[in-house]
Amino acid sequence: MTKSGSNNKLIILAMALGLLMSSLDNTIVASCLNKISEDFNVFDKVSWIFTAYMLAATSTMLVFGKMSDLFGRKLFYMIGIGLFLVGSALCGVAQNADQLILYRIIQGIGSGALMPISFTIIYTIFKDPKDAAKMSGVFGAIFGLSSVAGPQLGSFIAEHMGWRWNFYINIPIGLASMVVLMIALKETRSERKPKIDYLGTLFLIITTVSLMLALEWGGKTYAWSSWQVIGLFVISAVIGALFILVELRAQEPVLPLRIFKNKMVLGTSILCFCQGVLMFSAITYLPSFTIGVLGHSNSNGVLTPMMASLIAGAMLFGFLQSRFAFRTLMVFTMLMTIIVASLLANVSPDASSGYMIALMVLLGLGAVGPLMSVAQSSVAANVDPKYMGVSSSIVGFWRNIGGILGASIMATIVNNDLNRLITEGAGKVGIPADKISTLANPELLMHAGGDLSPQIREFLQEALGTAINHGFILSVCIGGIGLVTAMFVGSSRLAAVRKQQPSSAH
Numbered sequence: 001m002t003k004s005g006s007n008n009k010l011i012i013l014a015m016a017l018g019l020l021m022s023s024l025d026n027t028i029v030a031s032c033l034n035k036i037s038e039d040f041n042v043f044d045k046v047s048w049i050f051t052a053y054m055l056a057a058t059s060t061m062l063v064f065g066k067m068s069d070l071f072g073r074k075l076f077y078m079i080g081i082g083l084f085l086v087g088s089a090l091c092g093v094a095q096n097a098d099q100l101i102l103y104r105i106i107q108g109i110g111s112g113a114l115m116p117i118s119f120t121i122i123y124t125i126f127k128d129p130k131d132a133a134k135m136s137g138v139f140g141a142i143f144g145l146s147s148v149a150g151p152q153l154g155s156f157i158a159e160h161m162g163w164r165w166n167f168y169i170n171i172p173i174g175l176a177s178m179v180v181l182m183i184a185l186k187e188t189r190s191e192r193k194p195k196i197d198y199l200g201t202l203f204l205i206i207t208t209v210s211l212m213l214a215l216e217w218g219g220k221t222y223a224w225s226s227w228q229v230i231g232l233f234v235i236s237a238v239i240g241a242l243f244i245l246v247e248l249r250a251q252e253p254v255l256p257l258r259i260f261k262n263k264m265v266l267g268t269s270i271l272c273f274c275q276g277v278l279m280f281s282a283i284t285y286l287p288s289f290t291i292g293v294l295g296h297s298n299s300n301g302v303l304t305p306m307m308a309s310l311i312a313g314a315m316l317f318g319f320l321q322s323r324f325a326f327r328t329l330m331v332f333t334m335l336m337t338i339i340v341a342s343l344l345a346n347v348s349p350d351a352s353s354g355y356m357i358a359l360m361v362l363l364g365l366g367a368v369g370p371l372m373s374v375a376q377s378s379v380a381a382n383v384d385p386k387y388m389g390v391s392s393s394i395v396g397f398w399r400n401i402g403g404i405l406g407a408s409i410m411a412t413i414v415n416n417d418l419n420r421l422i423t424e425g426a427g428k429v430g431i432p433a434d435k436i437s438t439l440a441n442p443e444l445l446m447h448a449g450g451d452l453s454p455q456i457r458e459f460l461q462e463a464l465g466t467a468i469n470h471g472f473i474l475s476v477c478i479g480g481i482g483l484v485t486a487m488f489v490g491s492s493r494l495a496a497v498r499k500q501q502p503s504s505a506h
Contacts, residue, residue, distance in 0.1 A: 007184040008125055012135065014180035015118040016142055018081055021173045022111040023143045025053065025088075027150030027283070028166050029104075032158035039163070042097040051216055052101045056108025058400040059208040063201050064113035065120070065393030066254045069386060070194035073121050074185050080113025081174050088170040107167075115143065116393035121185070123380040123388060129494045130322040133377040137318015140372025141311040144364075149307055151287075152300065200254040203243035210236035215404045219412030256387055264326065264382040265391065267489030268375050269398045271330055274482035275371045276402025278337055278475045281410045282306070282344070282363060285468050293349050293465040294356070301353060306360040306368075313369020318377075325493040326378040329370060330486035334479055336366030341475035349465040382492055406478070410471040417467040425459060 029036075030050050037046040068076040087107025094100035119136060126132035157165050214232035222228045247253040260266045286306070287299035296302075317329055340363045347359070375395045383391040422431065 007186075010180050010184035011121065011125060014177045014184065015077075015121060016139065017173050017177040018077070018114045018181075019118045019139060020142050020146055021170050021177070022057075022084060022114040023146035024150050024153070025107065025111060025170070026057070026146070028154035028157075029053070031151040031154035032163040032166060035158050035163045036097075036100070040097045040100075045097045045101065048101045049097070049104055052104045053108040053111070054216075054400065054404070055209055055212050056105045057111040058212060058397060059205045060109050060112030061116055061393045061397045061400075062204060062255055062390055065116040065390035066197075066252075068113070068117050068120060068389035070196070070252065073117050073124065073389065074181065076113050077117045077121070077181065078178065080110045080117065081178055082110065083107070084110030084114065085171055085174040085178075086110075088167045088174070091167040092164045115396050117389060119376045119380075119392040119395075120389045123376075123392070129377070129381060132380070133321040133373065133494055134318045136376045137315040137321075137373035140314035140318065140369070140376065144310040144314055144369060144372050145307055149303075151283075152303065195252045197246070197250045197252055197254045200243060200246045200250050203239050203246060204254055207236050207240040207243055210239065212401070212404055215401075215408045218408055219415070220408070224412070255390060259383050259387055259391060262382045263488065263490045264378050264492045265394070267330070267485050268326075268378045269394055270485045271334065271371060271482050272375050272395050272398040273402035273405075274334070274337065274478045274485075275368060275375075276399040276404075277406030277478045278341060278363075279368050279399070280403030280407040281472065281475055282368075284407045285410065285414065285471060286360075289347070289465065289468050290356070293461050293468070294351065295461070296353075302356055302360055305357045306364045309361040309364030310369040310372070311364075313365040314372035316365075317370035318373040321374060321377050321494050325491055326374060326381075327486060327489050327491060329374050330378075330489060331483065333367060333370040333374070334483040334486045336362065337479035337482060338476055340367045341472050341479050344472040345469050345476060347465070347469065349461055377494065378489075378492065381494060402478075406474065410474055413474060414467045414471040417470050418463055421463040421466060422460070425463070428459075431456060431459075 033046050033049060036049060037043045064076055064080060084107055087103050087105075087110055090103035091100055091107060094103055118139060122135050122139065123129070123132045126135065154166050157163075157169065210232045214229050214236065217232070218224045218229045244257065247255055247257050260269070286302050290296045290299040290302045317333075320329060340359065343359055343362070347356075376392060379391045379395060380388060
């Protein structure tokens, strides 16, 4: 890969555009699902429009990372962005829900390449790891901004331009990224012909998809004890065990298990999982709490401070990596995770706007933002450069798995607790028994709170607030696991200058 500084700015711009585009599509579509379901007159399949993208992106992330190690970053970045643009264009012209779901899978497969390869290229073109760490902070901020801003931007576009423009908007951005990268990025080719781990790749995808479907459906579409969910967990466990056996014997494993012998790589994977639990739980339930419990007209007053502080946290800790060991920064962010999750577990229904803003600043700046950059740098500093692509994929992979698990388990906690609280207090406020299941829905207070009597609305607000408080106890526990993990990751830190590596591997 070229190390010349003349093209680096163009390369960074191209990858920033690609990363912004792909990470936005994680969340931008979720906000316009109602309009899509109304347009297609289909409501039972609408959740798959979001789920299909997440499944495709997460299950292919590690595969694309490994392929970029074997065949070159530029090639697979171009393949990824090409698939993403084709999928986006097809989504924009989809005529029914089935087509849209299929096209979202194509889009998601392309997205699986963009984030990990973007970070890999950063650590390849910068000779000084400290410069790469600073830039990873910027890229982490872009990813965090996209995750939080996606729902708001998606709603705005759907309202003023139509939901199809949530897909069309990707095309000029993606084309600009492709053209710039095609011109600016040069790389060498490996002399030898790599051996592809086909069986390991198949087993990895089956394991990941089965696990994510079980977590996505559990407690919502099906009960956790249902044969569908248990069956998916069994498939994931069995195929996962076979995957490990294959990887231990493969000449070029799609996921080299030996990298997890390094305490920092293993620890960072666990911490990214923990980060995903808190981040996805907050993004999912803070709007419900803000609108349904606090009675705000929208969630911008909470999400905007969180978004701004998350960007600041990612960038600040990108710079702090040159001064502190990774362990120090990780311990700090896990302590902040426990503190913020504990505060979220105790927010009262009459919390002031100032208090919520302060809490969101702590959440973004200290608990979620830092790992956006620190995680990528800690992995990059502790793996053989020939595994840089697949190692960069690990960060996003475990964050997504943790996010889906956290949001799913929290949904079960909140829904069960809300149903229990309403059932216990229904008689006191005059709620008929046949209305309990209808009222035990967090969406009700967000969209129909004004149609309820003041007494019932106040009762439901208190019940929903308490249920969401209890849900965040999960993040407190996960933060504790992360804190213990962070203490034992070792004393690794950024080196002053990376040793020169053979370019043929890149």
